[in-house]
Amino acid sequence: MTILLAALGAAIGAPLRYLTDRFVQQRHDSAFPWGTHAANATACLLLGLAGGLALPDWATALLGTGVLGALSTYSTFGYETFALLRERERFLAFANVAASLAAGLGALLIGLAVAASLTGGG
Structure with missing residues:
Protein backbone atom coordinates (compact mmCIF):
# COMPACT_ATOMS: atom_id res chain seq x y z
CA MET A 1 0.00 0.00 0.00
CA THR A 2 2.84 2.41 0.83
CA ILE A 3 4.36 1.97 -2.63
CA LEU A 4 1.03 2.75 -4.27
CA LEU A 5 0.63 5.92 -2.20
CA ALA A 6 4.14 7.07 -3.11
CA ALA A 7 3.43 6.33 -6.80
CA LEU A 8 0.12 8.19 -6.67
CA GLY A 9 1.82 11.16 -5.06
CA ALA A 10 4.58 11.11 -7.67
CA ALA A 11 1.95 11.04 -10.41
CA ILE A 12 0.71 14.34 -8.98
CA GLY A 13 4.08 15.87 -8.13
CA ALA A 14 5.85 15.27 -11.44
CA PRO A 15 3.36 17.16 -13.63
CA LEU A 16 3.15 19.83 -10.93
CA ARG A 17 6.93 20.25 -11.14
CA TYR A 18 6.80 20.54 -14.91
CA LEU A 19 3.98 23.09 -14.82
CA THR A 20 5.71 25.10 -12.08
CA ASP A 21 8.95 25.11 -14.05
CA ARG A 22 7.28 26.26 -17.25
CA LEU A 55 2.24 13.03 9.65
CA PRO A 56 1.22 9.37 9.75
CA ASP A 57 3.25 6.98 7.60
CA TRP A 58 0.66 6.80 4.82
CA ALA A 59 0.56 10.60 4.50
CA THR A 60 4.36 10.82 4.51
CA ALA A 61 4.49 8.29 1.66
CA LEU A 62 1.84 10.14 -0.33
CA LEU A 63 2.97 13.72 0.32
CA GLY A 64 6.61 13.57 1.35
CA THR A 65 7.95 10.80 -0.83
CA GLY A 66 5.40 11.02 -3.62
CA VAL A 67 4.20 14.56 -4.28
CA LEU A 68 7.11 16.52 -2.84
CA GLY A 69 9.76 14.03 -3.94
CA ALA A 70 8.55 14.40 -7.52
CA LEU A 71 8.01 18.15 -7.22
CA SER A 72 11.64 18.62 -6.30
CA THR A 73 14.24 17.34 -8.68
CA TYR A 74 17.92 16.90 -8.06
CA SER A 75 18.50 15.43 -11.50
CA THR A 76 17.17 18.52 -13.27
CA PHE A 77 19.14 20.76 -10.92
CA GLY A 78 22.30 18.78 -11.75
CA TYR A 79 21.62 18.78 -15.47
CA GLU A 80 20.86 22.50 -15.62
CA THR A 81 23.99 23.30 -13.61
CA PHE A 82 26.06 21.17 -15.98
CA ALA A 83 24.40 22.84 -18.99
CA LEU A 84 25.36 26.26 -17.61
CA LEU A 85 28.95 25.09 -17.23
CA ARG A 86 28.96 23.67 -20.75
CA GLU A 87 27.72 27.03 -22.05
CA ARG A 88 30.53 28.72 -20.11
CA GLU A 89 28.08 30.43 -17.77
CA ARG A 90 30.27 29.69 -14.75
CA PHE A 91 28.87 32.46 -12.59
CA LEU A 92 25.29 31.32 -13.20
CA ALA A 93 26.25 27.70 -12.53
CA PHE A 94 27.86 28.65 -9.21
CA ALA A 95 24.92 30.92 -8.37
CA ASN A 96 22.52 28.07 -9.12
CA VAL A 97 24.32 25.73 -6.73
CA ALA A 98 24.69 28.31 -3.96
CA ALA A 99 21.17 29.71 -4.29
CA SER A 100 19.58 26.26 -4.48
CA LEU A 101 21.33 25.06 -1.34
CA ALA A 102 20.57 28.25 0.58
CA ALA A 103 16.95 28.45 -0.58
CA GLY A 104 16.31 24.74 -0.01
CA LEU A 105 17.72 24.66 3.50
CA GLY A 106 16.18 28.01 4.38
CA ALA A 107 12.77 26.96 3.09
CA LEU A 108 12.99 23.67 4.98
CA LEU A 109 13.76 25.52 8.22
CA ILE A 110 10.88 27.93 7.64
CA GLY A 111 8.53 24.98 7.08
CA LEU A 112 9.71 23.35 10.28
CA ALA A 113 9.24 26.63 12.18
CA VAL A 114 5.72 27.05 10.82
CA ALA A 115 4.88 23.47 11.81
CA ALA A 116 6.26 24.08 15.30
CA SER A 117 4.16 27.20 15.72
CA LEU A 118 1.05 25.38 14.52
CA THR A 119 1.56 22.47 16.89
CA GLY A 120 2.75 24.51 19.85
CA GLY A 121 6.19 22.95 19.63
CA GLY A 122 8.16 26.14 19.78
Missing part, protein backbone atom coordinates in the same frame (compact mmCIF):
# COMPACT_ATOMS: atom_id res chain seq x y z
CA PHE A 23 5.14 28.88 -15.49
CA VAL A 24 8.11 30.46 -13.72
CA GLN A 25 10.70 30.10 -16.50
CA GLN A 26 8.45 31.74 -19.09
CA ARG A 27 8.43 34.88 -16.97
CA HIS A 28 12.22 35.25 -16.93
CA ASP A 29 14.49 36.11 -19.81
CA SER A 30 17.53 34.48 -18.26
CA ALA A 31 19.68 31.39 -18.60
CA PHE A 32 19.30 30.88 -14.83
CA PRO A 33 16.92 27.95 -14.15
CA TRP A 34 14.36 29.91 -12.10
CA GLY A 35 11.62 27.32 -12.66
CA THR A 36 13.57 24.43 -11.17
CA HIS A 37 14.79 26.69 -8.38
CA ALA A 38 11.20 27.66 -7.50
CA ALA A 39 9.93 24.08 -7.62
CA ASN A 40 12.76 22.79 -5.41
CA ALA A 41 12.46 25.60 -2.84
CA THR A 42 8.68 25.13 -2.67
CA ALA A 43 9.09 21.38 -2.16
CA CYS A 44 11.62 22.01 0.62
CA LEU A 45 9.27 24.44 2.36
CA LEU A 46 6.37 22.00 2.20
CA LEU A 47 8.55 19.05 3.22
CA GLY A 48 9.71 21.00 6.28
CA LEU A 49 6.08 21.73 7.13
CA ALA A 50 5.01 18.12 6.61
CA GLY A 51 7.99 16.78 8.56
CA GLY A 52 7.32 19.14 11.44
CA LEU A 53 3.68 18.08 11.61
CA ALA A 54 4.66 14.44 12.20
Whole structure:
Protein backbone atom coordinates (compact mmCIF):
# COMPACT_ATOMS: atom_id res chain seq x y z
CA MET A 1 0.00 0.00 0.00
CA THR A 2 2.84 2.41 0.83
CA ILE A 3 4.36 1.97 -2.63
CA LEU A 4 1.03 2.75 -4.27
CA LEU A 5 0.63 5.92 -2.20
CA ALA A 6 4.14 7.07 -3.11
CA ALA A 7 3.43 6.33 -6.80
CA LEU A 8 0.12 8.19 -6.67
CA GLY A 9 1.82 11.16 -5.06
CA ALA A 10 4.58 11.11 -7.67
CA ALA A 11 1.95 11.04 -10.41
CA ILE A 12 0.71 14.34 -8.98
CA GLY A 13 4.08 15.87 -8.13
CA ALA A 14 5.85 15.27 -11.44
CA PRO A 15 3.36 17.16 -13.63
CA LEU A 16 3.15 19.83 -10.93
CA ARG A 17 6.93 20.25 -11.14
CA TYR A 18 6.80 20.54 -14.91
CA LEU A 19 3.98 23.09 -14.82
CA THR A 20 5.71 25.10 -12.08
CA ASP A 21 8.95 25.11 -14.05
CA ARG A 22 7.28 26.26 -17.25
CA PHE A 23 5.14 28.88 -15.49
CA VAL A 24 8.11 30.46 -13.72
CA GLN A 25 10.70 30.10 -16.50
CA GLN A 26 8.45 31.74 -19.09
CA ARG A 27 8.43 34.88 -16.97
CA HIS A 28 12.22 35.25 -16.93
CA ASP A 29 14.49 36.11 -19.81
CA SER A 30 17.53 34.48 -18.26
CA ALA A 31 19.68 31.39 -18.60
CA PHE A 32 19.30 30.88 -14.83
CA PRO A 33 16.92 27.95 -14.15
CA TRP A 34 14.36 29.91 -12.10
CA GLY A 35 11.62 27.32 -12.66
CA THR A 36 13.57 24.43 -11.17
CA HIS A 37 14.79 26.69 -8.38
CA ALA A 38 11.20 27.66 -7.50
CA ALA A 39 9.93 24.08 -7.62
CA ASN A 40 12.76 22.79 -5.41
CA ALA A 41 12.46 25.60 -2.84
CA THR A 42 8.68 25.13 -2.67
CA ALA A 43 9.09 21.38 -2.16
CA CYS A 44 11.62 22.01 0.62
CA LEU A 45 9.27 24.44 2.36
CA LEU A 46 6.37 22.00 2.20
CA LEU A 47 8.55 19.05 3.22
CA GLY A 48 9.71 21.00 6.28
CA LEU A 49 6.08 21.73 7.13
CA ALA A 50 5.01 18.12 6.61
CA GLY A 51 7.99 16.78 8.56
CA GLY A 52 7.32 19.14 11.44
CA LEU A 53 3.68 18.08 11.61
CA ALA A 54 4.66 14.44 12.20
CA LEU A 55 2.24 13.03 9.65
CA PRO A 56 1.22 9.37 9.75
CA ASP A 57 3.25 6.98 7.60
CA TRP A 58 0.66 6.80 4.82
CA ALA A 59 0.56 10.60 4.50
CA THR A 60 4.36 10.82 4.51
CA ALA A 61 4.49 8.29 1.66
CA LEU A 62 1.84 10.14 -0.33
CA LEU A 63 2.97 13.72 0.32
CA GLY A 64 6.61 13.57 1.35
CA THR A 65 7.95 10.80 -0.83
CA GLY A 66 5.40 11.02 -3.62
CA VAL A 67 4.20 14.56 -4.28
CA LEU A 68 7.11 16.52 -2.84
CA GLY A 69 9.76 14.03 -3.94
CA ALA A 70 8.55 14.40 -7.52
CA LEU A 71 8.01 18.15 -7.22
CA SER A 72 11.64 18.62 -6.30
CA THR A 73 14.24 17.34 -8.68
CA TYR A 74 17.92 16.90 -8.06
CA SER A 75 18.50 15.43 -11.50
CA THR A 76 17.17 18.52 -13.27
CA PHE A 77 19.14 20.76 -10.92
CA GLY A 78 22.30 18.78 -11.75
CA TYR A 79 21.62 18.78 -15.47
CA GLU A 80 20.86 22.50 -15.62
CA THR A 81 23.99 23.30 -13.61
CA PHE A 82 26.06 21.17 -15.98
CA ALA A 83 24.40 22.84 -18.99
CA LEU A 84 25.36 26.26 -17.61
CA LEU A 85 28.95 25.09 -17.23
CA ARG A 86 28.96 23.67 -20.75
CA GLU A 87 27.72 27.03 -22.05
CA ARG A 88 30.53 28.72 -20.11
CA GLU A 89 28.08 30.43 -17.77
CA ARG A 90 30.27 29.69 -14.75
CA PHE A 91 28.87 32.46 -12.59
CA LEU A 92 25.29 31.32 -13.20
CA ALA A 93 26.25 27.70 -12.53
CA PHE A 94 27.86 28.65 -9.21
CA ALA A 95 24.92 30.92 -8.37
CA ASN A 96 22.52 28.07 -9.12
CA VAL A 97 24.32 25.73 -6.73
CA ALA A 98 24.69 28.31 -3.96
CA ALA A 99 21.17 29.71 -4.29
CA SER A 100 19.58 26.26 -4.48
CA LEU A 101 21.33 25.06 -1.34
CA ALA A 102 20.57 28.25 0.58
CA ALA A 103 16.95 28.45 -0.58
CA GLY A 104 16.31 24.74 -0.01
CA LEU A 105 17.72 24.66 3.50
CA GLY A 106 16.18 28.01 4.38
CA ALA A 107 12.77 26.96 3.09
CA LEU A 108 12.99 23.67 4.98
CA LEU A 109 13.76 25.52 8.22
CA ILE A 110 10.88 27.93 7.64
CA GLY A 111 8.53 24.98 7.08
CA LEU A 112 9.71 23.35 10.28
CA ALA A 113 9.24 26.63 12.18
CA VAL A 114 5.72 27.05 10.82
CA ALA A 115 4.88 23.47 11.81
CA ALA A 116 6.26 24.08 15.30
CA SER A 117 4.16 27.20 15.72
CA LEU A 118 1.05 25.38 14.52
CA THR A 119 1.56 22.47 16.89
CA GLY A 120 2.75 24.51 19.85
CA GLY A 121 6.19 22.95 19.63
CA GLY A 122 8.16 26.14 19.78
